[in-house]
């Protein structure tokens with residue numbers, strides 16, 4: 001899983017999903033990138049595949065995948081068609097908020113807002129956000145399960 005991505009604006013939900021699949025994923029909106037040229041330069045300088053719904057931008061970028069769908073499940077299906085493996089990580093690896101690395105923490109250091117039923121908790125090394133496999137994780141798993149694999 002070595003492929004890395006830069007996602008154009010309006011693809012924030014897809015960014016979350018790709019991070020949950022373990023992909024190193026930058027999101028233009030979070031990076032403060034708006035102009036097409038700035039986005040193209042960042043993709044090239046960081047060796048990332050650009051994912052965009054902008055046909056012109058995709059055509060002008062060497063390593064880009066044009067997405068046509070609006071819904072994340074269909075976007076994931078399009079990526080799968082480009083031989084990009086879409087599979088939820090066994091455990092959280094990337095922060096879905098900021099793309100940082102996450103580490104499992106000692107249950108004794110659990111945050112107050114973690115449900116009692118949760119025994120495994122991860123924390124982002126960059127932004128300190130906590131993660132566990134809760135209802136959001138399950139929803140993402142169910143969405144990914146709907147992707148036709150052939």
Ligand SMILES: [Zn+2]
Nearest residue numbers: 095098124127
């Ligand atoms: Zn983070």
